Amino acid sequence: MNTGAVVRLTEATGVGRAVVGGKAAVLAELSVAGFAVPAGFVVTGAAPDDPELGGWMAEEAARLGGPRFAVRSSAAAEDLPDASYAGLYETRLDVPADRLAAAVRECFAAADSPRVADYRRNRGGDAAAMAVLVQVMVDAVAAGVAFTAHPLTGDRRQTVVTATQGFGEALVSGQAIGEEWLSTGHRATLSRRGPARVLTARQAEEVADLARLVAERYDGPQDVEWAIDRDGRLWLLQARPMTALPPPVSWAVPGPGLWMRNFRLGEWLPEPGTPLFATWLLPLLEAGYLDGMQATVGVRVPFRWTLVNGWYYNAPPVPSAALLVRVLRDGRRRAVTILFHALVQVGRDPAAADRAVLSALDRQWREQELPRYRRLVTVAAAEDPAADPRRLAEIVDQLGRHAGIALWYLAIVGGSAWKMEACLTRFARRHLAEVLPDADGGAQILLRGLSGAAPAFDAHAVLSADWYHPVAAELPTITAVTQSGDDRQSALAVARTAAEQRCAAALADRPRRLAQFETLLRVTQRYTVIREQQARTFTLAWPVLRRCARRLGQHLAEIGAISAIDDVFFCTRPELDTTATTDHAALTSAVAERREQWERQRRIAAPLTLGHPPRLIGDVIERTVQRARPAGTTAEHGSEVIVGHPASAGQATGPVRIITDPRDFPTFAGGDVLVARATAPAWTPLFARAAAVVTDGGTLAAHASLVAREYGIPAVVGTGNATSRLHSGQRVTVNGTDGTVTVHP
Template sequence: MVSNVVVVDLAEASAADRAVIGGKAAVLAELSAAGFPVPPGVVITTAALDDPQLDRRLAAAAEGLGGDRFAVRSSGAAEDLPDASYAGLYETYLNVPADGLGEAVRRCFAAAGSERVTAYHQRQGGATAAMAVLVQVMVDPVAAGVAFTAHPVTGDRDQTVVAAVAGLGDPLVSGETTGEEWTVTASRTVMTRSGPDGERVLAAVQADAVAELACRIADRYDGRPQDVEWAIDRAGRLWLLQGRPMTAVPEQVSWTAPGPGLWMRNFRLGEWLPEAVTPLCGTWLLPVLEDGYLDGMHGSVGVRVPFRYALVNGWYYNATPIPSPRLLARVLWHGRSRAVKVLFNALIRVSRNPAAADREVLSDLDRQWRDIQLPAYRQMVAVAEAEAPAAAPDRLAHLVDTLSCEAGTYLWYLAIVGGSAWKMEACLTRFTRKHLADVLPDEHGGAQVLLRGLPGTQPGSVGHAVQSADWYHPVAAELPTLAAATDIRGRHAQVVEQRGAAEQACRRALAHQPRLLAEFEQLLRVNQRYAVIREEQARDFTLAWPVLRTCVRRLGEQLTARGVLEQVDDVFFCTRGEVTGRLTGQVEPIEPEILAERRQRWQRQRRLAAPLTLGTPPRLIGDVIDRAVQEARGPREVAAGVIVGHPASAGRATGPVRIVHSPRDFPDFREGDVLVAKATAPAWTPLFARAAAVVTDGGTLAAHASLVAREYGIPAVVGTGNATQRLSPGQLVTVDGTAGAITPHAQPGGATSVSGG
């Protein structure tokens, strides 16, 4: 027992009563006794408040510790518990000289009775707890920070996250700044975020050492995830400053397929949803879009064949259709020859004989879209734009339904007509590799050169361009305008010139083979035509999104005025039933705590590294997208440590990585940076004018990044899965858009940002 002792040596306090020396001191005393590198110190108990000799005792203690500067911190009995950390509530004094210890200790004790500490403890269900004060020799750090032995966003116990700043760690711990961040696993160490000034704080070996220290502490406490404060002094020694259990660790997420077959997040609507969706999008917009898609299918094919989709941890996944005898019978009976003709030509024949598929089916579907569906969609949007500002709530809800359904029908045409372009390109690629390999070598772009710089595909952005099909996000017209790059026209003109030269070179090479020349001309015409159609269709898919956002926000205003919501944007975190129910009779408010929890869950989910696929491909169908990628890439070997994805836009470029998470990051993007993102969408187009190359986690050969990168003549690799996690901000990489590979270069300080897959 030490209840009547004023000063307790930290190295000898491991057996002391936690209620006397406090939680922080108790943990550090135990870890010090176990051999962990804890700075020497003493604990000042509450008995000190009645001791007239306190200053003399502190002077003697300081002399015994051997330092000339000290850190003075609280050590509450209820502090650093698994369910209550008290982090940041008590006072801390750093660089205190020996003759100032008395005042610092008394001020630390006085802070225990502050209003914020009392209020926090009452929320935890008890009276204000006793505390002690911890005095330790001050570490003079070159770097300091925190480490979490479970990922604070995903809850992944196999990842340790290390955050670091130069000098003292207080600005990081207090939240004043965001530090450099490293993610450490058993197989790799990756810098996942650079510091605010871009200067390197740690080398990879130092991040490893911090992670190893934190994991040793977690192991000591039966694997319980730990929040560890640390510092590295000027001699290079790593010190443990504090250890406590992590509170509110998220449950580990599971990426289990929601049903049989292969589930892809890059298929159909998934291309337009680069992250987890908000509740209102998931319960209202997505189901109506899917219904509209089936309406379009019925109009073209004569049947409705539902595509299975699901939200897994908030992320959209679409399943590969699994044909069953019943489904095939329904298609044959209801659609009869019409269904067979459309589906055979649009799904199979198009990649073998594009011109025949165009004659038989696709040209008619293109005319239906161009002459009927697109004008109807534009008219509907125009009417809604005129009505929405003054529409009643029931009319607003009706506009949302009709516009979303029409957009779903548009998506059908984009998938069946515009989506034919990449299948046709596969046929053109096979032809050029077989007959024109010397004229259009793969290393110089291959057949892609013939499909760039076409009239009607000039890069540019429109006001309704989106960063995501989730209507929560602002459209391009709502975002700050980026200054245009000076060489946009020049770069596009160069692409046009390259295409023209490649066409003439192919014709010269085939001049003495009239049959092959005629086949080439036919392939070229149909491929170029559908490349333009795809661009036209993709550009206007989101015509309705500005007015959809207006309608939803007006519904939010109505609910806020009625006291149902506290703020307008809360509407995006409601479900459809909650919104429509409150507009048609229900009056009770939606609890702010519920909406706050949904918003927090969505923020966690959108940061997850969602796998590109879940489940396994059907045996007879396989992974159609993967087959297309392998065909586009061709027979290539990839060196160890290289990140592999889909070869989306040919060419090679080297530059520093710039990881872009949202339009908030746009102003920091510099000329010559390599754009690395989870996915890109039309609202991101202005960045391509500055980028040396583009790399995305998601996306396919038909993705926005693929198409726009070609028009700017820059290499792109999409569908890497997790490049945003495996590459480090500022790191130099070489992007090979022909091979579909990204080669990371060594980082300063000996760090390697990619290893072990």
């Protein structure tokens, strides 16, 4: 039927978009092309003035034979490549035949709503012709949306399928969190669970294939709505171009070797770096790190580092004959001795490494470098309120460099703790397996409740090494979370002492083995304390560094170079020196673009590694992870299991609480499972009440690993994407012994 007021969907291809609207025009084309589109008809803009409309609609509804109908807007300006109008018009679902006329009138009325007028006005558009699409309602058991390019990364090779039970309207409107599948190379994998399981892998791939066929037809990324009925048939409900799609994100390997996101300074950077950090403080920290190496080892051997899509990655130096010659020439015997004991011997004989070099380096840090660092921070804190821009920049240069020296000592001295712990674990499994079973925490029980290692709340504690983020002293909401883990610490200290006594009794008839154990235990416990103390003092300068940066931002805002003080973090270091001569309007525009880009980048799930380890060296971290798992255990991926690094032994079950912002800290309840991208010292108060901890990044030496072990709670780190695969409220079991997180239905 084509009366001018009512047009059958199969006949709408010859009528034109201006009459039937964008949604109906596309579905008409796809229906004619053989896609499974629910049958229907279009009520055009001429309908409201036609007295015979009700009869025609009743006639068409009877012909279609559907007991219920979906009634949706179909405007000419809808579903365009540069303007979707998504969610602005009315939709009526599950409408009985005798209610069709009323539902159609309600959809027409929505064209004049204030929200549509505001959207049109903000885009500079004019009023557009309006039609209403009526289709047989699919009795859906599952429905959702498929994007044929990743909405966050822009990757055209990936198709993202989201699904929910029943009708998909709640998912499309954002009222529900759906299950998410990622299809790459015609293989769908579950990337995020919803409240209940919706699709099988085969169904998810069938949806992805459907969406890709639509994208091929229209030669561009598509946003496709779909539904599966009770007979298992897949239906195409809507297709439109993806709008505001970012340029494709490439994770090209920056150079030879294995590049790691969560190693060394990367453990302190859970998000992409802001431009001012990337061009100023980050290079200072890296340079200071080499200053510390030069002062202790006598040679500078730079770790390679770079930012990929804003995310920090670093890689060890590429082994070569030239590098060896330089170490021998510049560092001579001292370099060889220190590097051998700090990097190799510490994992074989910690006590020998301590005697040879580590103890002296620890004294050097405590007696010389740490006091110097504290003095510099104290003097700068007194000076920065009255300092001019030039002096503020000098303070940043000085403190940033010394913070880098602190990072070096944390790496070379405090970083020995996890290698020593691995050695202690091997000893316990070999000689004390019955006394310290892995199921009860293994050797980790011997490193808990140590005096001097108890996590503390420091005013200079950070959420991230990027100075854009506030320090603990700026976050009054954190004080609302309990800072006391004294009861737990006391209980752990008692348990540790009892375990030490059991070990001594078990080895009493083997005096040489007992002496070996006691020596290994004492040195490992000492460096566990050292690591915690060095990690806490690394960020002493951050309150002053942030104040200096924001003072510079205040200066730029006063001269009109930027709009707000914190815009300074989206400037580059050279721009701070040239603001007097630059085009302020251009800088303001650049800052806005960079902030928008950073917001996109921080939503990306960045890979933990890029590239491959050198063949002769291999992946040192992965080898360490495998050694940390008890013999005979395996950790296999699956739709119900997330696999990471076994960071703190034990097992606990509880509800997930995803924390991405310090403002969410007060919502964290006792017994919750803390799930975060990464944690830094400012997160410590949450550990006192957490049942377990799970992070996207991190290694066995990361903050989350060490503090979780100190509090005696299970932890799994280095999962890669736990924050996107889980959602708050889900019940999970965290097994920190084998490194798995099991999701319960």
